[in-house]
Amino acid sequence: MIDLRSDTVSKPSPEMRRAMAEAEVGDDVFGEDPSVNRLQELAAQVLGKEAALYVPSGTMANQISIKVHTQPGDEIIMERTSHPFNSESGGLAALSGVQVNLLDGQRGLLSAEQVARVIRHDNDVHNAPTRLVSLENTHNRGGGTVYPMDRIKEIHDVARAEGLAMHLDGARLMNATVASGLQAIEITRYFDSCTLCLSKGLGAPVGSVIAASEDFIRRAQRYRKMFGGGMRQAGILAAGGIYALENNVERLADDHLNAKLLAERISGAPGMRIEPSNVETNIIYLQLDPDEARVDAPGLAAAMWQRGVMALVMGRYGMRLVIHLDVSRDEVERAAEIMCSILEAR
Ligand SMILES: *Cc1c(COP(=O)(O)O)cnc(C)c1O
Numbered sequence: 001m002i003d004l005r006s007d008t009v010s011k012p013s014p015e016m017r018r019a020m021a022e023a024e025v026g027d028d029v030f031g032e033d034p035s036v037n038r039l040q041e042l043a044a045q046v047l048g049k050e051a052a053l054y055v056p057s058g059t060m061a062n063q064i065s066i067k068v069h070t071q072p073g074d075e076i077i078m079e080r081t082s083h084p085f086n087s088e089s090g091g092l093a094a095l096s097g098v099q100v101n102l103l104d105g106q107r108g109l110l111s112a113e114q115v116a117r118v119i120r121h122d123n124d125v126h127n128a129p130t131r132l133v134s135l136e137n138t139h140n141r142g143g144g145t146v147y148p149m150d151r152i153k154e155i156h157d158v159a160r161a162e163g164l165a166m167h168l169d170g171a172r173l174m175n176a177t178v179a180s181g182l183q184a185i186e187i188t189r190y191f192d193s194c195t196l197c198l199s200k201g202l203g204a205p206v207g208s209v210i211a212a213s214e215d216f217i218r219r220a221q222r223y224r225k226m227f228g229g230g231m232r233q234a235g236i237l238a239a240g241g242i243y244a245l246e247n248n249v250e251r252l253a254d255d256h257l258n259a260k261l262l263a264e265r266i267s268g269a270p271g272m273r274i275e276p277s278n279v280e281t282n283i284i285y286l287q288l289d290p291d292e293a294r295v296d297a298p299g300l301a302a303a304m305w306q307r308g309v310m311a312l313v314m315g316r317y318g319m320r321l322v323i324h325l326d327v328s329r330d331e332v333e334r335a336a337e338i339m340c341s342i343l344e345a346r
Contacts, residue, residue, distance in 0.1 A: 002331045005312045007172075007200040007255075007282060007324035016203065016243045023239035027232050028054075029225070035235025039242050040209065046245060047170075047194055047211035048185030053220050054209055054238055056229050058083075058171045061195035061208040063091045064223045066132065068216055069165050069193070072097030075128040077115055079105040081141035083169055084134060095227070099128055107278065108142020110135070112154035119162050133159045136169040137176045137187065144259070144283030146176045149187070156190040168194035171208070175201055175281040178252040192216065201252055201282055202244035203325045206237045248325060255282040255323040258332045262321065265336035269343040270294070284321040285314065293317075293343060303342045309335045 003009045026032035043052035055061050062084045080102040103114050122129040139145040168191040177184050188194045193212040198204035263276035271293025274286040297313045312320040
C-alpha cells in the first residue's frame with residue numbers, strides 16, 4: 001500500500017531502530033534518562049531556547065504549553081482551523097479552562113491587524129483577558145502553509161506591545177524551515193514557547209518536544225506529570241527522536257518536491273480542483289467539483305484503496321494527501337496515475 005493519509009504513518013528505519021535498541025536509559029521522571037536528556041539538549045539547541053521537554057505527543061506538547069501560559073477564564077487567539085482547537089479533543093477547555101477567540105485566516109494564516117482588533121484586557125470586568133496568541137507553522141489544515149516571516153514579526157510586535165505571550169504549534173516546523181531556507185531559530189525567536197513533532201515527517205515512532213525558557217520548562221514538567229506524560233525508560237523512544245533530528249531534516253525537501261509533483265500530475269484530471277502553486281510543503285488538500293467529477297471523495301478514496309493507495313477523506317468532496325519519508329518518487333508517480341485513471345474512467 002502507498003499510504004498518503006498522514007506523515008504520522010511513517011515507520012522507524014532499520015538504522016533508527018538500531019539507535020533505539022542501543023539507547024542508554026534511566027528513569028526520566030527522576031531526570032536520569034541520558035537519552036531523553038540528550039534529546040532535550042539537542043532540541044533546545046535546534047530550536048534556540050534555554051531548555052526543552054520530551055512529551056509523548058504533539059497534542060500534549062500544545063496542551064501543556066497552553067496550561068503554562070494561562071489561567072482558567074483567560075482567552076487565547078487562534079486561527080479557526082488550528083490543530084489545538086479542532087483536533088485535540090477539547091483539551092483547551094477541559095485542561096486549561098480557556099476560551100478561544102477564533103479568527104478566520106487565509107489558508108491558515110492570520111494578519112497582525114486581525115489579531116490587534118480582538119485583543120482585550122482586564123481593565124473591564126466583562127472581559128476574558130487575552131493572554132496568548134498561538135500560531136501554527138506549517139499550517140496543517142491551511143494546506144501545509146508556511147507562515148511568511150513578516151507576518152510572524154508583525155503579529156509578534158502587536159502581541160508584545162499588548163503584553164501577550166506567543167506560542168508556536170511547530171508540529172511541522174522543520175517542513176517550514178526546509179521550505180523557506182531559514183534556521184528554526186530565526187522563526188522560534190518570535191515565540192515564548194514552541195513545539196515540534198518528531199513522529200511526523202521526521203520519522204520517529206513516538207514523541208514531541210516543547211522548547212522554551214528554563215522557568216517555563218520547569219513548570220511544564222509538572223503539567224507533563226499531571227497529564228500522565230511522565231515516562232520512565234523513555235530513552236528507547238527518545239533515541240529515535242535524536243536520530244530523526246540528526247538525519248531526517250534536510251530530506252524533507254524531497255517530500256516537498258514529491259508533493260508538488262503529485263499535485264501537478266493530478267491537477268488536470270476531470271473534476272479535480274487543486275492549485276499546485278499552493279502546495280508549499282508535504283500536505284495536499286484537494287477538492288472535487290460536485291458537478292464535473294464522476295465520484296465524490298469517499299468514492300475516489302475507495303477506488304484508490306482498491307488499487308493500493310490510501311488517502312484521507314475530508315468531507316463529501318475534499319481529500320488530504322500527505323507525503324513522507326516512506327513514500328518514494330516512483331510511488332508518487334504511481335499514485336498520480338491511479339488517481340487520474342479513476343477520474344478519467346467513464
Ligand atoms: C499532528 C499535529 C499535532 C499533534 O500531534 P499528535 O502527536 O498527533 O498529538 C499538533 N499540531 C499540528 C499542527 C499537527 O499537525
